[in-house]
Amino acid sequence: MKRDLIIVLLTVGFMTPSLAQSGDVTRGQQDFRACAACHSLEPDRNMTGPSLAGLWGRKAGTLPSFDRYSDALKSSGIVWNDDTLDRWIADPQRIVPDNDMPFEGIKESGARADLLAFLKEATKPGAAPKQSAQMQMNGMMGGGHDPNLKKIKPAQQVRAITYCHDTYRVTTADGKTRAFWEHNLRFKTDSSKDGPEAGTPAIMPAGMMGDRASVIFASPDEIGPTIKTQC
Ligand code: HEC
Known part of the structure; x- marks a missing residue:
């Protein structure tokens, strides 16, 4: 009996934060357009910013293939999870002063929850979107990566x-x-x-x-x- 109660309490305790933060993946994908000019979701495809593939659980500033991290981010000691990412997206300069991400933040907590719900799925190992989807996003943003320049007219x-x-x-x-x-x-x-x-x-x-x-x-x-x- 006692053991069952503990399990129930643990489950409730465990679920509350994720319920509070549950966002809408589809809306989050739209919100990701604010990031797609600088970040890809394909492993090691770095642009202005590092690839976000495999983000959850990664220590900030440690993707080996990205050469342009600021000292501020590298020495921040942050590990990316639901909480640290929410604070980063809300106000990057507040959580890591002097970092190099030129982004003012998303103030609306619902929009951040949506974006994180999308990112959590899309950055899981093996979840890289089709290149065309990424290209389409880049096209909409007018930035990002060029097409394959070995196959040009x-x-x-x-x-x-x-x-x-x-x-x-x-x-x-x-x-x-x-x-x-x-x-x-x-x-x-x-x-x-x-x-x-x-x-x-x-x-x-x-x-x-x-x-x-x-x-x-x-x-x-x-x-x-x-x-x-x-x-
Ligand atoms: C104009 C370009 C730009 C935009 C827009 C942008 N970022 Fe960034 N991002 C960067 C750069 C550059 C860095 C590296 C910052 C540093 O080293 O201080 C970075 C770093 C990050 C990191 C840390 C990654 C790591 O490996 O530690 C995360 C997470 C991140 N961005 C998420 C986002 C999200 C989510 C959005 C959209 C809401 C976004 N960024 C929008 C350029 C951008």
Whole structure:
């Protein structure tokens, strides 16, 4: 008898916090759009922020494949669970002052509960979403990861870049040359498996108006030698 009572008490004690926090996974998936520009749910696919795959039980600032943690987060001693994540998402600077996550927080506790309900499912080992779903989210956010740059059309394969006064001219494999004001062309690298082939940088549109673009190289060593000053 006594033992049964203890079990009942334990069960009630155990369930109360999770009941109080039970969120709506579907709404939480929508809320995750606030995070998806910077965080993927695929293991080791790091973007501005670390991959969140396998988050529960992880010590803050310890994903080995992520090179950009702040000292503040690394030395915080936090272990991620329902409680610490709720406080982090509510106000990251309050729980870890001087951390590097540019996010002001979600003040509404119901929205945080929804988001955590979704994240808890989606970050479980083996729960990585289909790449297309992640890409779709990134597309909606206008950020995140580029598509596979080894499989691009000739119109996006860069053959030559010249620079004259304030203008870059980019010639692509389809024979066309486009001019860009120097402020409107960005040079990036992508060393991931989806990055471009060595020697074949990719040009990708950036921004709404079509006047901006990024040229993405396989390695920084290619950037200087590819650009010829020539008027
Ligand atoms: C603008 C980019 C950006 C957005 C938006 C963003 N994060 Fe982050 N996040 C980061 C960066 C950068 C870090 C690393 C911070 C540091 O090292 O101080 C980080 C760290 C984290 C960590 C710690 C991970 C670890 O390995 O210790 C968690 C958890 C996290 N973010 C969750 C979220 C959630 C949930 C959202 C959406 C509500 C979100 N982030 C929105 C960039 C972002």
